[in-house]
Amino acid sequence: MLSLSWGTLRERRWLFAGAVSAVALGVALVQSSLLTLVATGEPQIPPGTSGREAEQIREGYVGAATLLGMTVLLAAFLAVFIVGSTFAFTVAQRRRDLALLRLAGGSRRQLVVLLLTEALLLGLAGTVLGVLLGVPAMWAQAWLLVRLGFLPGHFTVGWSAGVLPVSAGVGLGVAVCGVLAAALRAARLRPLDAVRDSGAAARVMTAGRWLVGLSCLALAAPLVVAGQSADFLGALLVAMAVSMLGAVAFSMLSPLLVPPAGWVLGSALRRAGVLGELAEANLREGTRRSAATAAPLIVLVALTAGFAGTLDSLAAATGVEIRRLTAGDLVVESTGAQAARLRQIPGVAVASTRLSVEISIRAEHREEGRTWRHTYHSGIVAIDPDAYQRTQRLRPAAGSLDRLRGATVAIGPGLAAEPIRRKVPPVARIGDRRVRLRIVAVMPEVLENGADAFLVPRELIPDELAARSPAETIVQVAPGASVQEVAARIRAADLGTVRTVSEWADARVAAQTRGNRDIMLVLLGMSGLYAAIAVVNALVMAGAERRTEFAVARLTGLSRGQVVRAALVESCAVIAIGLLLGGLVAAAALSGLQVIAVPWTLLFWLAAGAFLVGGATTVLTAWWATRPAPVTLAAARE
Amino acid sequence: MTSAVALHGVVKEYGTGGARVRALDGVSLNFPQGSWTAVMGPSGSGKSTLLHCAAGLDRVTAGRVHLAGRDITRAPDGTLTELRRRAVGFVFQNFNLIGSLTAEQNVALPLKLAGVRVPRQQVRAVLARVGLADRLRHRPRELSGGQQQRVAIARAMVTRPAVLFADEPTGALDSASARTVLDLLRAMVDETGQTIVMVTHDPVAAARADAVVFLRDGRVVDHLARPSARQVADRLARLEG
Numbered sequence: 001m002l003s004l005s006w007g008t009l010r011e012r013r014w015l016f017a018g019a020v021s022a023v024a025l026g027v028a029l030v031q032s033s034l035l036t037l038v039a040t041g042e043p044q045i046p047p048g049t050s051g052r053e054a055e056q057i058r059e060g061y062v063g064a065a066t067l068l069g070m071t072v073l074l075a076a077f078l079a080v081f082i083v084g085s086t087f088a089f090t091v092a093q094r095r096r097d098l099a100l101l102r103l104a105g106g107s108r109r110q111l112v113v114l115l116l117t118e119a120l121l122l123g124l125a126g127t128v129l130g131v132l133l134g135v136p137a138m139w140a141q142a143w144l145l146v147r148l149g150f151l152p153g154h155f156t157v158g159w160s161a162g163v164l165p166v167s168a169g170v171g172l173g174v175a176v177c178g179v180l181a182a183a184l185r186a187a188r189l190r191p192l193d194a195v196r197d198s199g200a201a202a203r204v205m206t207a208g209r210w211l212v213g214l215s216c217l218a219l220a221a222p223l224v225v226a227g228q229s230a231d232f233l234g235a236l237l238v239a240m241a242v243s244m245l246g247a248v249a250f251s252m253l254s255p256l257l258v259p260p261a262g263w264v265l266g267s268a269l270r271r272a273g274v275l276g277e278l279a280e281a282n283l284r285e286g287t288r289r290s291a292a293t294a295a296p297l298i299v300l301v302a303l304t305a306g307f308a309g310t311l312d313s314l315a316a317a318t319g320v321e322i323r324r325l326t327a328g329d330l331v332v333e334s335t336g337a338q339a340a341r342l343r344q345i346p347g348v349a350v351a352s353t354r355l356s357v358e359i360s361i362r363a364e365h366r367e368e369g370r371t372w373r374h375t376y377h378s379g380i381v382a383i384d385p386d387a388y389q390r391t392q393r394l395r396p397a398a399g400s401l402d403r404l405r406g407a408t409v410a411i412g413p414g415l416a417a418e419p420i421r422r423k424v425p426p427v428a429r430i431g432d433r434r435v436r437l438r439i440v441a442v443m444p445e446v447l448e449n450g451a452d453a454f455l456v457p458r459e460l461i462p463d464e465l466a467a468r469s470p471a472e473t474i475v476q477v478a479p480g481a482s483v484q485e486v487a488a489r490i491r492a493a494d495l496g497t498v499r500t501v502s503e504w505a506d507a508r509v510a511a512q513t514r515g516n517r518d519i520m521l522v523l524l525g526m527s528g529l530y531a532a533i534a535v536v537n538a539l540v541m542a543g544a545e546r547r548t549e550f551a552v553a554r555l556t557g558l559s560r561g562q563v564v565r566a567a568l569v570e571s572c573a574v575i576a577i578g579l580l581l582g583g584l585v586a587a588a589a590l591s592g593l594q595v596i597a598v599p600w601t602l603l604f605w606l607a608a609g610a611f612l613v614g615g616a617t618t619v620l621t622a623w624w625a626t627r628p629a630p631v632t633l634a635a636a637r638e
Numbered sequence: 639m640t641s642a643v644a645l646h647g648v649v650k651e652y653g654t655g656g657a658r659v660r661a662l663d664g665v666s667l668n669f670p671q672g673s674w675t676a677v678m679g680p681s682g683s684g685k686s687t688l689l690h691c692a693a694g695l696d697r698v699t700a701g702r703v704h705l706a707g708r709d710i711t712r713a714p715d716g717t718l719t720e721l722r723r724r725a726v727g728f729v730f731q732n733f734n735l736i737g738s739l740t741a742e743q744n745v746a747l748p749l750k751l752a753g754v755r756v757p758r759q760q761v762r763a764v765l766a767r768v769g770l771a772d773r774l775r776h777r778p779r780e781l782s783g784g785q786q787q788r789v790a791i792a793r794a795m796v797t798r799p800a801v802l803f804a805d806e807p808t809g810a811l812d813s814a815s816a817r818t819v820l821d822l823l824r825a826m827v828d829e830t831g832q833t834i835v836m837v838t839h840d841p842v843a844a845a846r847a848d849a850v851v852f853l854r855d856g857r858v859v860d861h862l863a864r865p866s867a868r869q870v871a872d873r874l875a876r877l878e879g
Contacts, residue, residue, distance in 0.1 A: 105723030
């Protein structure tokens with residue numbers, strides 16, 4: 001039995017090289033994300049760091065850990081999905097061989113054992129390779145996190161042998177699970193299928209496909225609805241879940257969707273002449289191959305477009321919200337000292353200054369019977385409540401900002417969701433002074449990331465500290481005065497950078513989009529690469545296995561160039577179908593959001609890249625597969 | 639003489655409703671042990687279907703099939719698998735060897751699947767018997783059609799099946815290779831009492847058999863014992879005409 005496995009491995013090395021690399025990359029990705037995640041567990045804070053910096057470092061670690069947690073999840077999902085579809089493909093491609101084995105007296109059990117043994121061998125090879133690949137992958141991931149500013153430069157990841165059982169479990173488990181369904185299906189092959197290519201086994205839409213496809217759709221639907229009322233992290237998680245479930249559903253159901261899509265494309269293809277006709281026929285005939293090729297592309301597009309779309313939409317919604325909540329004409333960025341002089345500029349009716357002050361506030365939290373204290377260092381803003389309320393349309397969810405006088409504090413939108421005890425006065429530390437503050441108001445939540453944590457009255461802050469704190473002032477111009485003239489006067493007086501509210505809102509959206517792009521890179525950089533490699537992998541596997549078919553086509557009178565072109569047309573059609581279905585999943589993931597920003601640029605590059613890379617892969621593979629003289633291949637049936 | 643394979647009123651239909659096709663229409667046949675029977679008939683006469691049903695590869699719609707002393711009409715897959723290992727051998731037009739295995743491994747495969755240890759000597763002796771002593775480690779695609787067919791025959795020789803089913807065994811071979819293959823089959827019948835059921839188009843191949851059965855539209859229409867190639871060709875021409 002082992003010699004048979006080994007012999008098959010040698011014979012079908014292209015098919016199995018594809019399977020091994022799918023396992024190896026999956027193991028590498030899971031292992032590196034896991035090791036990096038473990039390394040973020042204990043923030044390394046250098047001695048002598050100020051409280052505020054330490055808080056930022058710690059927040060960076062928490063953010064990175066959240067992202068890495070999602071990355072591990074995503075990597076595991078991709079590994080299962082890609083390895084599963086790759087293995088199913090390796091089994092499907094060998095239907096005749098397996099039926100021959102049945103003809104020679106192989107029992108169903110032996111067939112399953114054979115395929116599982118193969119999967120174990122391949123899984124083992126993939127695991128060893130993946131464990132090695134995982135080390136540079138881990139460095140790359142840590143580098144990316146530091147580079148994008150999530151983690152400080154002194155962050156280090158280390159190899160730990162403790163991850164080996166996990167890597168081995170992932171590699172072997174994924175390989176065996178991936179092949180199990182295909183093996184059980186292959187066991188239903190009848191010996192007669194070796195002689196005649198027909199019967200139930202030739203049916204592509206198996207009961208299992210129906211079951212998995214439809215149940216994933218059924219699970220994704222309520223999530224789309226739930227996405228409407230989720231916060232930032234929630235929306236991201238929903239987008240991820242919907243993209244994952246949708247991708248599985250569509251790739252399971254793709255044998256249903258590929259032929260009609262092929263038919264639609266076919267009307268165009270048939271007009272393109274005999275090659276188009278051939279490609280269309282192949283598309284319809286090789287449904288399983290087309291489905292296997294399209295599957296990783298569906299996942300890639302669904303995940304990247306789904307994520308990018310969700311993040312961009314959230315940023316766009318933030319922009320809409322900022323404009324809606326801000327009542328003003330100009331925004332001036334300066335120091336507290338400069339901001340204090342703004343009111344003297346002719347034409348300025350209201351100047352509402354937000355001072356980002358370097359003080360700390362210690363507040364008590366209570367949730368589910370547990371009580372704890374936490375000291376906040378950033379996001380503490382000093383305001384003049386009167387001016388603030390004239391330029392800010394956001395009103396407290398409880399209490400009133402009018403009472404923000406003296407030793408008081410309002411909980412800002414950034415902490416609105418935190419379980420801070422309202423009755424227990426938080427303690428502010430201002431320089432070396434300690435002040436107990438009464439909570440007078442609680443602001444509602446907003447969409448923007450990193451919104452203000454606490455609002456304190458301006459008079460709480462010593463003048464010296466206020467003067468050197470960074471300030472952001474919203475200016476309302478007096479009736480009749482020209483906004484441009486006022487802006488010019490502020491500039492002339494050298495009181496800081498002046499922008500219109502609209503420009504300022506755009507800049508904030510752009511900043512959030514930049515941050516989102518970094519999040520995308522961490523989350524999807526490696527996973528996207530994995531899925532992209534899987535697309536290439538599937539194309540190479542599909543092409544290399546078609547030598548005989550290509551040879552027959554050439555014997556029929558097609559030139560080598562024509563065969564390659566027909567294969568190119570066909571794979572372009574498959575890529576188009578994959579892009580379309582992936583885009584559909586992403587659209588579903590976005591459909592729950594209130595403001596929808598479609599990531600057109602990303603979609604464009606994704607499509608261009610898919611066609612370019614996929615096309616080049618197909619041409620090279622088909623060229624390679626048509627290298628031997630056609631007669632030698634057509635005569636020797638595989 | 640006892641029968642190695644017996645068919646009683648076998649009916650085989652494909653498809654449903656209006657697309658229903660009756661490939662075998664009440665066929666009753668005995669294939670005696672130790673003899674070589676050729677099944678002939680025009681294209682679409684049901685020859686291959688007959689072979690598939692007799693070998694337990696396909697289930698009959700009605701009637702009964704006995705193979706190697708067992709009623710296999712409704713036998714479960716396990717029983718049929720067991721039969722394929724020990725009692726049944728196949729030689730097909732397109733050879734049906736496993737491409738990834740060497741000639742030697744292909745020959746030993748059925749016994750290995752049955753969990754029987756195969757002495758290397760025995761495998762080599764059988765391959766030498768079919769004239770492939772120097773091709774043990776070659777893979778099917780490195781062999782000519784005639785050589786591949788001889789590997790398939792060697793595979794049948796080593797298992798010593800109760801019945802060897804052959805579907806156009808010379809269909810893809812040149813006349814010299816075809817003669818070699820037919821000589822080997824004849825020798826198996828004469829020397830070891832092998833039972834062979836062979837479907838063929840070729841009157842020359844059929845003339846090497848002990849008896850020829852003619853099929854048309856799923857029915858047995860004629861029977862010849864020890865015919866010459868010319869007699870077979872004449873009958874066939876009359877059936878097709």
